[in-house]
Amino acid sequence: MRLNCPLCGPRDRREFYYYGSEDYLNRPAEGAAPQAWDDYLHLRDNPAGVTKDLWYHELGCASWLRVTRNTLTHEILATELVADLKREATA
């Protein structure tokens, strides 16, 4: 398996650390209800198909990536820098 790091190009899976669902990007605001925190920390979909999760290019450029992939076909559909996503979200 290879991930196409936007900064480094195609890289072997062994250079990355897998973190989990992209849900971790959507941290509840301070004072959010306990249910929101419970969802954020524990509640995950388990899709047979397209999913988005976070990978860290730990043994490369040290960037966080959001990877869109298909759990049925193992196809990698997109790799994006979390820094870019956050910049777009706050722009």
Add this chain to the structure above:
Amino acid sequence: MTRTGPGRMFDASHMPQSALGGAVFDGFARVQEIGPLGMISLRCALDHPACPAAVQAAVGLGLPAQRRIIMDGQRAVGWMSPDELLLILPYADAAAALQRIAAALDGVHHLAVDVSDARAVFRITGPRADQVLTKLCPVDLAALAPDELRRTRAAQVAAAFWREGDGYTLVSFRSVAGYVMGLLSHSAQRGSELG
């Protein structure tokens, strides 16, 4: 130990020591632990207008492009990540270079640290040097640009390397220097050439 003055002792352990004392392995390629080299980790926004001047003041070189290293004799600047450069210089020059960086980046959010003693450096040389790394790193060396700084892993640990002279220069954490020397030596054993 030699007494050099009243109450002062000269202790050889205070002299800079490379990680493995210059260990050498001669296989189908030569592996040599070198150093100590001066190394500064500089973290800041690389597109900040003050950044090029700081690097110039520290090592007299410009900013490398993404994933590239600029080398000139004993000095080099490598791109490590979107906010990190590795500066290489003679070991004895690191402290003064840090002062020049601090002056150039006064008031600019940055981090500059002397990591010379946190690293181990190896040379892998000879016509088949690429085979030593090919066996250890998930890297297509044929696609490596001549001035590319490649961060990756060597077996179980982080490593960075680039082409230099008749081979490669590889940097690892000093804490795993013995492991890396073992890896490189095993990979360079005569009789284990590829192809």
